[in-house]
Amino acid sequence: MEIKTKIIRNKEKPIQNYRFIIQSSFALLCVWIGIEFCLFNRYLETGGTAAFFHRPSGVDGFLPISSFMSFYLFITTGEIHYAHPAGLFIFLAIILVSFVFGKAFCSWLCPVGFISELVGDFGEKLLKKIFKRRIHLPRWIDYPLRSLKYLLLGFLLYSVFFLMSTVAIQAFLDSPYNIVADFKMYYFFADISQTTLIILAGLFILSIFIRNFWCRFLCPYGALLGIVSFLSPNKIKRNAVSCIDCGLCAKACPSYIKVDKVKTVISDECNTCLSCVDACPVEDTLDLKSVLTNNKKVNKKYVAIGVVSIFMLVTGYGMISGHWDNNISKKEYLIHYKMMNSYGHPTGTAAIKEFNKEAASNNINEKNKISGELNGTEQKIRFK
Numbered sequence: 001m002e003i004k005t006k007i008i009r010n011k012e013k014p015i016q017n018y019r020f021i022i023q024s025s026f027a028l029l030c031v032w033i034g035i036e037f038c039l040f041n042r043y044l045e046t047g048g049t050a051a052f053f054h055r056p057s058g059v060d061g062f063l064p065i066s067s068f069m070s071f072y073l074f075i076t077t078g079e080i081h082y083a084h085p086a087g088l089f090i091f092l093a094i095i096l097v098s099f100v101f102g103k104a105f106c107s108w109l110c111p112v113g114f115i116s117e118l119v120g121d122f123g124e125k126l127l128k129k130i131f132k133r134r135i136h137l138p139r140w141i142d143y144p145l146r147s148l149k150y151l152l153l154g155f156l157l158y159s160v161f162f163l164m165s166t167v168a169i170q171a172f173l174d175s176p177y178n179i180v181a182d183f184k185m186y187y188f189f190a191d192i193s194q195t196t197l198i199i200l201a202g203l204f205i206l207s208i209f210i211r212n213f214w215c216r217f218l219c220p221y222g223a224l225l226g227i228v229s230f231l232s233p234n235k236i237k238r239n240a241v242s243c244i245d246c247g248l249c250a251k252a253c254p255s256y257i258k259v260d261k262v263k264t265v266i267s268d269e270c271n272t273c274l275s276c277v278d279a280c281p282v283e284d285t286l287d288l289k290s291v292l293t294n295n296k297k298v299n300k301k302y303v304a305i306g307v308v309s310i311f312m313l314v315t316g317y318g319m320i321s322g323h324w325d326n327n328i329s330k331k332e333y334l335i336h337y338k339m340m341n342s343y344g345h346p347t348g349t350a351a352i353k354e355f356n357k358e359a360a361s362n363n364i365n366e367k368n369k370i371s372g373e374l375n376g377t378e379q380k381i382r383f384k
Contacts, residue, residue: 007242008284010283010285015303016275019273038186039051040053040055040056044183044333045337048330048334057325058086063084066083066173067087067090069172069173070173072166072169080323081170083178084178084181089323094225099231100232102232102271103226103269104272104303106222106271107273108304112219145216148218149217153220163352168359177344183340184340216269226268226269229268233290234290236274237288239284242283243286248279252276255271272288277300
């Protein structure tokens with residue numbers, strides 16, 4: 001039987017206000033990037049007659065598939081692809097944040113996570129007035145639904161790592177479709193179809209009744225970060241001796257983790273938002289601790305500073321190293337913009353395999369062409 005010690009009230013200030021400020025600031029940054037991109041798109045729409053605005057490279061962060069493929073190309077060849085280089089550094093920054101602080105990106109920086117959180121807060125207030133409690137799906141429904149995001153992630157990993165060769169990845173990233181992928185994304189929402197609008201409305205309504213519906217059940221990015229988070233040396237730990245079993249930590253958790261029932265929170269759904277730590281009324285009972293410092297407590301403010309600093313350092317390195325902006329000219333963009341609707345990409349396993357063959361064939365032809373040119377040059381030199 002565990003001996004309870006004298007209760008010392010937790011007087012540490014909560015971190016949630018700081019987290020909200022960071023989330024809001026990052027969301028505003030994304031809005032500014034969106035405005036700049038709209039102005040750049042306007043320039044292309046008018047055929048170059050409107051005022052020119054520089055394309056914001058930060059928009060690459062909204063192209064997760066292209067960024068992931070760029071990451072694959074980088075680790076296999078060492079090449080930073082020219083089309084959306086900022087996407088690679090944003091991807092690396094997010095992965096590094098997750099490795100150090102778990103899925104902290106989702107609760108501290110992600111604009112979609114921020115919106116989902118605001119909708120969830122509204123939904124909880126509404127449902128508490130109606131049902132007097134939070135609605136949580138039973139396990140037999142929750143677990144299968146949570147697996148959906150892993151199935152989506154699995155298909156992406158299978159397509160990139162197993163179906164597509166390095167040559168095919170290179171060919172896709174070089175393709176006109178990838179070059180205009182950001183514009184394709186823009187018009188997906190700007191010229192939104194009725195079906196897409198119904199789906200988005202459905203996700204919004206579901207997020208009111210089931211907190212973080214998209215993030216919890218459908219986001220493959222979140223699934224990837226959840227896996228990476230298991231490698232993080234920093235985990236939320238509960239002191240069972242001083243714990244008074246009030247259950248406030250579990251009630252505060254937006255991911256419905258039973259924090260009050262475990263000594264160490266090991267979950268792919270933990271976003272390191274620290275809501276549970278803030279809710280704990282007893283000093284030194286629930287804290288983020290690091291195995292690297294013999295389970296020494298990590299100050300909550302260090303988490304805030306660390307998440308922002310890691311993201312800024314990685315993306316900042318991309319900027320100062322000259323690998324942030326792409327080298328596609330205005331003239332090239334104007335040409336691609338006019339032909340954008342004719343560009344496509346492989347969909348489905350069969351199409352990807354066919355794309356592999358075409359990429360391999362084109363690669364061989366290109367090598368033969370280069371080889372022929374080199375041989376011709378050598379013969380000219382000998383003749384001279």
